[in-house]
Amino acid sequence: MTLVYAFALAIGLFVVAPYLAHRLRRRRAEERDFAPARLVPLAPPRARSRARIEDRALLATRLSAILALALLGASPLVRCSRLSLARASGGSVAMAIVLDDSMSMRAKLGATTRFERAREGARQLLSSTRDGDAVAILLAGSPARVALAATADLSAARAAVEGIQESDRGTDLDASLVMARGLLADLPQVDRRIVVLSDLADGHPDAPPVGEGSTVPVWIPLPELRGAVSDCAILAADRSGGEVRARIVCSPEASTKGRQVALVSGGRVLAHAALPESRSAEVSLGLSLDDVKRTEGQGSLSVQLSGTDAIVSDDVAPVVVKAGPRPVAVVADPTDGAPATGGIPVVEQALAALGLEITVRPIPAIPDRGEDLGLFLGVIVDDPKGFTPEQRRALGAFVEDGGFVLLALGPRAASAPLGASLEPILRHTTTWDPTSSPGVNPEGASGAFAEAAAGGIDLDAKKRAVIAPEDLRAIGPLLSWTDGAPLFARRTLGRGEAWIVTLPFAIDASDLLLRPLFLTLLDAWTTESKARASPRRTAVGTMWSFPGAHTLEVLGPSGALPVSREGASPSVAPEAIGLYTIAVDGKTESRVAAPVESEIDMRPRRASSSAGGEGLGDAHAAVDASPAVALALLVLMALEMALRLRARARAEAA
Amino acid sequence: MPSNSAFRSALDWGSLAPLRLRARLVAEGVYAGAHRSARRGAGVEFGGHRAYSPGDDLRWLDRRSLLLHDRLLVRQFETETDRALRLVVDATASMGYRGAGAPGAKLAWAALVAAALARIAIGSGDPVGLTYLGGRVGSAGVPGSGGREAFERVVGSLEAASAEGDAHADLRILDRTLGALARSARRGSIVVILSDLLDLPDAAADRVAAIASRGRIVVVTQVLAPDEVEFPFGGTVRLRSLEGGLVVETDAEATRERYKERLAKLTGDWERVLTARGARFVRAVTSADPVKVVREIAQAAR
Numbered sequence: 001m002t003l004v005y006a007f008a009l010a011i012g013l014f015v016v017a018p019y020l021a022h023r024l025r026r027r028r029a030e031e032r033d034f035a036p037a038r039l040v041p042l043a044p045p046r047a048r049s050r051a052r053i054e055d056r057a058l059l060a061t062r063l064s065a066i067l068a069l070a071l072l073g074a075s076p077l078v079r080c081s082r083l084s085l086a087r088a089s090g091g092s093v094a095m096a097i098v099l100d101d102s103m104s105m106r107a108k109l110g111a112t113t114r115f116e117r118a119r120e121g122a123r124q125l126l127s128s129t130r131d132g133d134a135v136a137i138l139l140a141g142s143p144a145r146v147a148l149a150a151t152a153d154l155s156a157a158r159a160a161v162e163g164i165q166e167s168d169r170g171t172d173l174d175a176s177l178v179m180a181r182g183l184l185a186d187l188p189q190v191d192r193r194i195v196v197l198s199d200l201a202d203g204h205p206d207a208p209p210v211g212e213g214s215t216v217p218v219w220i221p222l223p224e225l226r227g228a229v230s231d232c233a234i235l236a237a238d239r240s241g242g243e244v245r246a247r248i249v250c251s252p253e254a255s256t257k258g259r260q261v262a263l264v265s266g267g268r269v270l271a272h273a274a275l276p277e278s279r280s281a282e283v284s285l286g287l288s289l290d291d292v293k294r295t296e297g298q299g300s301l302s303v304q305l306s307g308t309d310a311i312v313s314d315d316v317a318p319v320v321v322k323a324g325p326r327p328v329a330v331v332a333d334p335t336d337g338a339p340a341t342g343g344i345p346v347v348e349q350a351l352a353a354l355g356l357e358i359t360v361r362p363i364p365a366i367p368d369r370g371e372d373l374g375l376f377l378g379v380i381v382d383d384p385k386g387f388t389p390e391q392r393r394a395l396g397a398f399v400e401d402g403g404f405v406l407l408a409l410g411p412r413a414a415s416a417p418l419g420a421s422l423e424p425i426l427r428h429t430t431t432w433d434p435t436s437s438p439g440v441n442p443e444g445a446s447g448a449f450a451e452a453a454a455g456g457i458d459l460d461a462k463k464r465a466v467i468a469p470e471d472l473r474a475i476g477p478l479l480s481w482t483d484g485a486p487l488f489a490r491r492t493l494g495r496g497e498a499w500i501v502t503l504p505f506a507i508d509a510s511d512l513l514l515r516p517l518f519l520t521l522l523d524a525w526t527t528e529s530k531a532r533a534s535p536r537r538t539a540v541g542t543m544w545s546f547p548g549a550h551t552l553e554v555l556g557p558s559g560a561l562p563v564s565r566e567g568a569s570p571s572v573a574p575e576a577i578g579l580y581t582i583a584v585d586g587k588t589e590s591r592v593a594a595p596v597e598s599e600i601d602m603r604p605r606r607a608s609s610s611a612g613g614e615g616l617g618d619a620h621a622a623v624d625a626s627p628a629v630a631l632a633l634l635v636l637m638a639l640e641m642a643l644r645l646r647a648r649a650r651a652e653a654a
Numbered sequence: 655m656p657s658n659s660a661f662r663s664a665l666d667w668g669s670l671a672p673l674r675l676r677a678r679l680v681a682e683g684v685y686a687g688a689h690r691s692a693r694r695g696a697g698v699e700f701g702g703h704r705a706y707s708p709g710d711d712l713r714w715l716d717r718r719s720l721l722l723h724d725r726l727l728v729r730q731f732e733t734e735t736d737r738a739l740r741l742v743v744d745a746t747a748s749m750g751y752r753g754a755g756a757p758g759a760k761l762a763w764a765a766l767v768a769a770a771l772a773r774i775a776i777g778s779g780d781p782v783g784l785t786y787l788g789g790r791v792g793s794a795g796v797p798g799s800g801g802r803e804a805f806e807r808v809v810g811s812l813e814a815a816s817a818e819g820d821a822h823a824d825l826r827i828l829d830r831t832l833g834a835l836a837r838s839a840r841r842g843s844i845v846v847i848l849s850d851l852l853d854l855p856d857a858a859a860d861r862v863a864a865i866a867s868r869g870r871i872v873v874v875t876q877v878l879a880p881d882e883v884e885f886p887f888g889g890t891v892r893l894r895s896l897e898g899g900l901v902v903e904t905d906a907e908a909t910r911e912r913y914k915e916r917l918a919k920l921t922g923d924w925e926r927v928l929t930a931r932g933a934r935f936v937r938a939v940t941s942a943d944p945v946k947v948v949r950e951i952a953q954a955a956r
Contacts, residue, residue, distance in 0.1 A: 035748035035760075036852045036882050037895035038822075039916040040902045041909045 011070040018062040058647070061640045068633040072626060083121045083221055084128035087191065092132035094150065094189035096180035096216075097122050099164060100198030101141040102171040103540070103577075103599040107199070107229045107310035114225045115166045118197035121222050122161045125195060129154055136183040137161065140198055141169030142541055142596065144176035150183045167575040168313065169541035170596035171202035173210055173605070181216050194218045199225040200605040203598025211608040220611040226604040230254035232275070233314035233595045234261075236537065237303040239321050242287040244271075246303040246317070249280045251602045260306040261285065263319075275305065310602065314595045318579040320536050326375065327359035328526065331366055332382035332505065333412075346513045347380060347505045347522070354519060356526050370397040378403060378529040383410030383504035386420025396424040400494030401587065402548070404529035406522075409465030410504025425491060425498040428468035435464040437481040440517075446478045449488065452520035453479055456487070459517075461510035465502040475500060479517075488521060495548035495585070496532070499525050538574075540593040545571040546584050553583040556593075665750060665816055668758030670766050674809045676944075677769030683945035684774055684952060703727040704932035707867035711841075730869070738798050739775040739782045740839050741768045741808070742831065743815065744849030744877075745789030747896040750817030751850075753881030756940040763940040764848035764877045765812035770948045771846060772808040776800060783838070784808050787831045787849060788819030798838070820897040822853040832861050841869040844955045848875050850882070851924055853897040859924050863931035872933035873954045876921060880941045883917070885910045 034040070085093055099122055105115040122137070129135060135157040136150040148160040173196070180194045194216050211218030232250040239245075244263050250256055262272040263285040271285040285303070301319035309315070332345040343349070344362070351360045358377065366381065367373050368390035379398070384407075387395060399405055407425050414432035416422070421429065439460075442453035456479070467475070467486065478488035478499070489500045501521065503510045512518050532547060546552050547569035554561040557578035563570050574580055574593035582589050670676055703716060706726035719727045749761035757763065772782045782805070783798030796807045821827045839845055845865055851858075851874075866872040880886075887893075887906035894901045925935040934954035938947045 031892040031894050031901065033751060033896055034881070034893035035751040035850060035879070035896050036913075036917060037893040037900055037902050038853065038898065039913055039920065040885075040893055040904055041912045041916070042902060042904055 007073075011066070011073055014066050014070075018059060018066065058640065058643045061636055061643060065633060065636040065640060068629055068636060072629045072633060083124040083195075085125060085133075089191055091191055092134070092189050093129070094134040094136075094184050094187040094192040095125070095129070096136040096138060096150070096184050096192075096194045097125060097161075098138045098140050098173070098176045098180055098194060098196045098198065099147070099161075100171060100173070100196075101139045101164060101167045101169060102202075103168040103311060103314065103595060104171065104199055104201040104231075104602055105225075106166055106168070106313060107231065107602065109224065109227075113166070114199050117222060117225060119161060119164065121197050123158070126154060126158050126161065129157075134187050134189055136180065137164075138176045138180050138183070139164065140171055140173050140176040140196075141167050142172040142175075144172045144179055146179060146183065150187055165575065167541070168577040168593070168595060168599075169575065170539065170599050171198070173198060173200065173202050177211070177214065177218070181214065184216055192216050196220045196611070197222060197225070199602070200607065201226075201599070201602045202605060203596075203601045205601065205603035205605055207605055209606040209608040209611075211611040214608075218608065218611050220607040228253055229310035229602050231310040231314070231600055231602055232256065232259065232305055233311070233600045234303055234305060234317035235594055235597055235600075237301075237317045237319045239287075239301065239319045242289070242291075244285045244287065244301070244303065244319055246283045246285065247280075248275065248283060248305070249597055249600045250278075251600050252279060253602070254279075254309065258307065262304050262306065263287070263301065264304050265291070265301050270301075314577060314600075317577070317594065318592055320592050326377040327361040328529075329373075329376040329379045330360055330362045330382070331364070331379065331384065332362065345382070345505070346507065347382060350513070350519055350522050351526070354523055354526070356523065358526060358530070366391040367394055370394045373398040373403065374401070376403070378405065378525070380406040380408075380525075382408045383412045383506070384422075385412045386416025386422060388420060392421070392423050396493070399424065399496035399498060402495040402532050402546075404496055404525065404532060405498040406501070406525050407498055408501040408504045409467075410506065410509055411463070412504075414465060424493060425500065426467060426471045427474075428471050430468065431466045432463055433466050435461060435481070435483075435485075437464075437483045437485070439482060440487050441480050441482045441484075444477065444480050448524035449479045449517070449520060452517045455515050456512075456517040459487075459510065459512060459515070461503055461512070463509065465504075467500070467502065492548060495546065497528070536590065537592040537594050539596050540574055540577050541596070542593075543571050543573050544582070544591065545569050549584045551583070551585055555581045555583075665762055666752045666759040667762045668752065668756070670758040670762045673762075673765055673769055673813050676766055677773055677809060680766060680770035680944045680948055681773035681777070684770065684949050702730050704730060705930065707864060707931060709867045711868065737775075737778075737780045738840050738843035739771065739780055740798065740835060740843055740845045741771060741782065741784045742787060742835060742845060742847040742849075743768050743784065743789075743812070744787040744821075744847070744851075745815050745817055746787060746819045746821045746827070746853060747817050748850055748853045749788075749877070751879055751882070751896060752940075753879035754886070755880040758940070759817065760850055760877050760879055760940055761815060761817045763944065764875075765815060766944050767875070767877075767938070767948055767951070768846070768848055769805075769809050769812055770944065771951065772805055774948070774952065776802070776805045782808055784811055785831055785835055786815065787847075788817075788821055788827050790814075790816045790818055798843075817896075820853070821858075822855060822897050825855055828855060828858055828861065832865065836865055839865070839870055842871075844871045844873065846873045846875065846951060846955070848877055850878055851876050851920065852882075853895070859927040863928050863933050866928075866931050866933040871955050872928070873936060873951055874924065874928055874933060875936040875938050875947070875951055876924070877938050877940060880939055883939055885913050 085095065087093060099118055101115065105113065105118065107114050109117050126135065134150050134152050135154065137148040137157060137160050139145045139147050147164055148157055151157065177194060184192045196210060196218060200210055211220060230251050230253040232248060232254050234246055234248050236247040237244060246261055248261065256275040256277050259275040260272050261275050261283045263270045270287060270291050273283050273285060303317050303319060305315040328351065330345065330348055332347055348360050348362060366387060373379065373394050395405065405425060409430050411432040413422060414430050416429060439458045440453055440456035442457060445453035475486065475489040475491040477486040478490055480486050487502055491498045491500065503512050505513060507513055549570050552563050552570045554563065554572045556574060557576050561572045561574065563572055577593050577595050580591045580593060582591060704727065706715060706728050710728050714729045716727045716729045719725055743764050745761055749764065750759050752759045775782045779800060781798045781800040784796040786795050796811050819827055835845065847862060862872065862874060889906060890903065891906050892901060892903045921937065928935045936950055936954055
């Protein structure tokens with residue numbers, strides 16, 4: 001503090017002068033003798049109160065004027081607690097602001113949240129930029145995203161900061177730093193820096209310090225964001241019959257003493273239990289038979305944590321009816337599909353061998369009802385003798401709603417009885433004809449088969465299924481024979497797909513089952529079908545895609561979500577944990593976005609020793625507020641004159 | 655340390671002291687030569703009519719006026735006989751007020767006028783008596799007497815006067831003074847009352863007017879300080895009455911006119927009651943020249 005600074009502020013002490021004068025003037029009038037006091041009337045109350053108000057207005061104006069005068073003297077030296085850029089070379093600066101919008105940033109920080117404080121820091125940084133600077137804004141919530149590519153349009157940067165919302169995503173600091181460096185790489189400014197506005201709590205407190213080894217200087221201000229807090233969250237709540245199991249995780253510092261886990265329906269507590277004193281726990285809550293019946297088919301069940309912690313939103317979770325990974329149905333003739341040594345069909349063995357973490361369920365025939373098919377992730381049909389009308393209807397509905405079918409064509413499919421057909425996958429019958437093709441053509445193989453196609457060059461098959469030319473126009477080949485006929489093909493039907501193989505899954509028909517190409521086929525088909533069928537609960541921030549969907553509406557805890565139509569299929573990314581109602585082509589389903597476990601660990605990562613901001617910026621900026629204060633002083637002086645003139649006019653009128 | 659009452663009773667003489675000297679100067683300024691008797695009453699020369707008051711000598715009741723106008727009037731005559739002067743000085747607490755622009759307290763100014771009147775009367779050979787309204791307990795005034803010693807006694811009594819007593823709260827003060835005056839004042843005597851009339855009881859005007867009977871001439875002189883007439887205060891003031899302990903907080907500018915109206919009404923009421931009974935009423939401000947006021951009183955007493 002310089003002498004001038006102290007002297008200027010000392011002027012502020014004179015603020016007591018008008019106050020004392022006011023007190024002296026406003027104090028009780030001194031009594032004086034007056035013989036005819038009995039004849040003196042009392043003053044009208046209105047006049048007395050008016051005088052009091054005028055006095056106070058004048059007093060407030062004078063006090064403010066003196067304070068403004070003191071500030072005016074000291075304003076060039078006033079230092080505010082706000083972020084600002086430093087310019088070592090005095091030139092323009094390229095800055096990437098990494099704003100953490102993960103769930104841990106929802107933690108309370110005084111009267112606000114960590115996220116709001118970080119956003120305020122971003123505003124302050126932007127206010128210290130000037131023309132010629134370039135700014136990029138990235139979001140560190142998982143997955144890391146670019147909120148604003150590097151631009152010199154500072155107003156756009158301010159608008160982008162205002163548009164960023166809190167979310168319950170996980171944290172991906174490293175990816176956001178990599179992206180930030182990429183955005184700054186091509187900018188012409190020599191002075192570059194990355195500013196990280198984050199609590200650094202990404203679930204890996206022992207990971208290398210943030211910003212260490214970065215080629216671009218990293219500044220991590222706002223240490224108050226990294227204070228110790230504790231939180232408990234319900235990661236999952238699954239219901240199986242009359243039992244609800246809730247999985248709860250707490251941060252290492254959290255105290256679970258006295259907290260309860262309650263099962264709530266419509267504001268009524270159905271069951272409750274004490275929260276175990278461990279960092280990760282699973283709590284079982286029983287439902288009575290009456291409650292089971294009452295809540296059957298309702299989506300109102302939720303599990304709640306009592307007490308308070310740093311983040312409130314993760315203390316409640318909707319209950320999801322427990323359903324494991326949906327199985328894959330296999331319809332195969334055990335006599336043809338099984339190897340000669342006996343055992344289960346080869347396709348089932350292959351699926352088990354791949355270790356795809358799916359359940360294979362052999363069924364004798366395609367079910368007649370669509371509901372029965374809806375239980376499966378996909379259906380593998382090996383050389384069927386056509387489909388009955390009921391099967392066709394069920395299969396059509398299944399595929400239209402996003403189901404996956406793998407249809408292997410063989411001699412039986414070519415000899416379908418009267419009334420049976422391969423619709424809705426193929427409109428026309430196929431034939432089982434001899435082939436002269438020596439194998440597959442690896443040149444035209446699609447992505448998944450590009451490597452494995454080479455293994456089918458000498459595919460040995462005496463005969464193959466031939467698809468009618470009309471159907472060929474509707475399908476897209478994945479892998480073809482050398483003569484151009486498809487070996488693997490796909491056809492999109494509604495939101496689902498049918499993959500077609502022109503060889504049956506039988507050892508006698510070809511050696512396809514003995515080649516890696518067959519495993520590649522099963523792997524690709526299974527992966528694709530799993531990608532289409534999203535489970536009911538995913539981590540928040542995971543993209544939900546709806547390939548083939550025409551209309552999509554998603555209603556989340558905070559209202560309707562914007563649907564992204566980039567690419568071939570519409571998709572949404574749930575930003576907040578909770579229950580979502582999704583309407584896809586008129587059909588409604590529910591999904592749950594659950595917290596990311598790593599976000600509950602609120603311990604921050606260390607910041608690199610060079611992230612203190614020396615030479616990059618300052619958290620205590622000197623702000624020249626002289627123009628604003630001088631203007632305020634002028635206004636106050638004008639106001640004081642107006643008040644005095646009015647008081648004089650009233651006195652003369654009286 | 656003196657008590658509050660001690661401060662109150664210390665009369666503020668201001669520039670009016672010494673009373674004896676000032677009274678002579680005032681008296682010399684007044685025409686005090688041979689004069690026609692201002693006393694009306696039994697005599698040979700008709701002096702006019704006045705309204706009848708109970709106690710008047712029925713011999714002077716004008717029967718002709720009664721028959722012609724159905725009004726009770728008393729005939730008055732001028733006489734050449736000596737006239738007794740009875741001075742009544744209000745010495746209640748309110749008379750201790752001086753205010754800005756006044757040469758002294760109202761009581762001091764009234765004492766000066768009273769002393770000057772006594773000097774004039776004694777110079778004319780008329781006896782002079784002095785009575786107080788209120789004042790220090792035990793100050794009985796001066797009985798009616800003539801000669802040089804009478805003036806000295808009157809002046810000595812006035813110099814020792816102090817403003818004390820609350821006539822508004824203590825009705826006995828008024829009764830005691832007026833009762834004694836009615837008994838002792840002879841027919842044809844002149845009664846001069848010097849008072850501010852501010853804190854007297856409501857019935858005081860009637861009681862004073864009743865003295866103006868039996869040929870007595872009553873001249874009531876209202877003595878007010880300039881502040882009491884002009885009400886020159888500004889802003890918010892807290893005013894304490896000298897009698898009754900009343901405290902009033904008010905905005906001076908906002909209430910000045912209403913105060914003057916009330917004061918004018920009080921004065922008007924007194925004047926109306928007194929003149930209806932044959933008494934005279936004189937207004938005086940302590941900033942005024944006492945010579946003129948004494949002359950005005952003398953003229954009113956004729």
